[in-house]
Amino acid sequence: MESYLPVLYAILALGGLGIVFGLLLGVADKKFSVEMDERVSAVRSAVAGANCGACGYAGCDGYAEAVVRGEAKTNACTPGGEKTANAIAAIMCVSADVMEPMVARVRCQGNCENVTLRYDYDGIPSCRAASGISGGPTACEFGCVGLGDCVSRCPFHAISMQNGVAVIDGDICTGCGICVAACPRGIIQMMPLDQTIVVMCRNEAIGRIARLQCKTACVGCKRCEKQCPSDSIHVVKGVALIDEKTCTRCGACILACPMHCIVNFYEHDLTGEAAATAQAELLDMEAE
Amino acid sequence: MSPIVKILLFMFSCILTNNYIFSRFLGCCPFLGVSNKVETAFGMGIAVTFVMALASLFTYFVYYYLLVPMKLEYLNTIAFILVIASLVQVVEMFLKKSAPSLYGALGIYLPLITTNCAVLGVTILNITEGYNLLYSVLNGTFGALGFLLAIVLMAGVRERLETAKIAVPLKGFPISLVIAGLMSLAFLGFSNMFAGVM
Numbered sequence: 001m002e003s004y005l006p007v008l009y010a011i012l013a014l015g016g017l018g019i020v021f022g023l024l025l026g027v028a029d030k031k032f033s034v035e036m037d038e039r040v041s042a043v044r045s046a047v048a049g050a051n052c053g054a055c056g057y058a059g060c061d062g063y064a065e066a067v068v069r070g071e072a073k074t075n076a077c078t079p080g081g082e083k084t085a086n087a088i089a090a091i092m093c094v095s096a097d098v099m100e101p102m103v104a105r106v107r108c109q110g111n112c113e114n115v116t117l118r119y120d121y122d123g124i125p126s127c128r129a130a131s132g133i134s135g136g137p138t139a140c141e142f143g144c145v146g147l148g149d150c151v152s153r154c155p156f157h158a159i160s161m162q163n164g165v166a167v168i169d170g171d172i173c174t175g176c177g178i179c180v181a182a183c184p185r186g187i188i189q190m191m192p193l194d195q196t197i198v199v200m201c202r203n204e205a206i207g208r209i210a211r212l213q214c215k216t217a218c219v220g221c222k223r224c225e226k227q228c229p230s231d232s233i234h235v236v237k238g239v240a241l242i243d244e245k246t247c248t249r250c251g252a253c254i255l256a257c258p259m260h261c262i263v264n265f266y267e268h269d270l271t272g273e274a275a276a277t278a279q280a281e282l283l284d285m286e287a288e
Numbered sequence: 289m290s291p292i293v294k295i296l297l298f299m300f301s302c303i304l305t306n307n308y309i310f311s312r313f314l315g316c317c318p319f320l321g322v323s324n325k326v327e328t329a330f331g332m333g334i335a336v337t338f339v340m341a342l343a344s345l346f347t348y349f350v351y352y353y354l355l356v357p358m359k360l361e362y363l364n365t366i367a368f369i370l371v372i373a374s375l376v377q378v379v380e381m382f383l384k385k386s387a388p389s390l391y392g393a394l395g396i397y398l399p400l401i402t403t404n405c406a407v408l409g410v411t412i413l414n415i416t417e418g419y420n421l422l423y424s425v426l427n428g429t430f431g432a433l434g435f436l437l438a439i440v441l442m443a444g445v446r447e448r449l450e451t452a453k454i455a456v457p458l459k460g461f462p463i464s465l466v467i468a469g470l471m472s473l474a475f476l477g478f479s480n481m482f483a484g485v486m
Binding site: 009018025033 | 350354355358359360363366367370371374377378381382384385388395
């Protein structure tokens with residue numbers, strides 16, 4: 001029995017110390033308590049709570065405090081979306097700022113079949129590390145490296161690697177923009193959710209080289225430019241770029257693209273006159 | 289030698305010859321983490337000084353009046369950590385109330401004083417060196433002032449580094465570590481300063 005006494009003493013001593021310090025801390029907490037604006041905790045519970053930092057503040061607490069101080073806009077919480085913006089506006093008794101839902105999209109289709117590899121990479125599984133070794137393992141220096149820096153950074157698990165290229169699930173994506181910063185190639189882009197027609201390539205190389213690098217590269221042929229009825233797609237620096245403000249989502253460019261690098265994210269049929277002519281011309285060309 | 293001279297020499301040896309950062313290499317985390325601006329570095333130094341002085345005082349009583357009579361000397365590390373963690377918590381509450389801007393600037397490094405090994409180091413050294421109460425508290429206070437000196441000097445250098453032309457691979461932490469090494473070498477010059485008199 002006596003051999004257990006030291007153990008008992010140890011428990012008593014440390015437990016006693018813990019209780020004494022705990023009590024002292026409790027008293028100190030009462031004494032030094034800071035009066036918090038109750039709106040801060042209300043805003044804090046209204047935001048999405050992912051601590052993603054998309055608002056530009058250090059976590060959700062920082063954002064909630066900034067909102068109450070009047071420094072931050074009520075619609076800066078992108079993951080929360082319009083619902084959160086309205087809730088915060090109600091707490092702060094201001095009219096809600098209009099919020100355009102944004103989504104991140106990977107502008108690359110360079111999967112294992114499409115893109116040519118220059119060497120086998122067998123190092124640290126990080127896109128940033130891989131792209132530092134003589135321009136990266138993929139022949140295309142603009143496209144997805146496929147090692148998933150964005151996948152591991154996404155706080156909402158919206159990104160997956162499918163056949164060597166990152167794919168973002170638009171339904172899960174909250175538009176926080178963390179993946180944009182995570183990608184060393186800069187191929188992830190924030191765009192309005194209703195911008196459904198996207199040029200899935202950023203390859204600036206001239207057409208012949210781009211074609212060798214990837215089967216779905218934009219070769220800068222300008223066929224989309226000619227077919228666009230609203231003059232909203234242009235080849236800039238060898239890559240087609242859509243002006244989301246004037247684009248009518250008619251889909252003519254999708255059907256005109258011989259490289260199939262323009263994609264429609266919204267599942268609707270591309271009817272309409274411009275689309276029909278574009279498709280007919282492409283079929284003619286392919287028949288020849 | 290009169291006791292007053294002895295105490296004065298002890299204080300200076302704590303700051304210069306036995307500097308916690310430069311000769312014992314304790315507390316390097318906040319030394320590199322919070323030394324971006326002189327102002328926050330000074331605030332951190334003061335907070336650490338407060339915690340180290342009080343930790344030396346409290347751990348002396350905890351060790352000699354609780355652990356030694358109960359023959360629980362082997363529990364000193366865990367008991368001291370308990371003391372330090374509580375003290376840091378008090379400092380945190382105090383700063384939140386009285387200096388919110390400093391509280392915000394110190395951020396995560398404030399609760400991390402708990403794991404600042406200089407604080408635990410000083411309390412354990414007090415025991416192993418067999419210091420009495422006065423010397424323990426002096427060791428804590430002036431050891432922390434040595435930390436304050438080191439972190440403020442480092443912050444001063446790093447503020448100048450912001451605008452200096454530095455080769456790209458050395459920018460940021462690499463050059464800071466090089467500077468810390470050079471400062472440590474400079475402090476090596478103090479190492480035998482009090483050897484003849486103490």
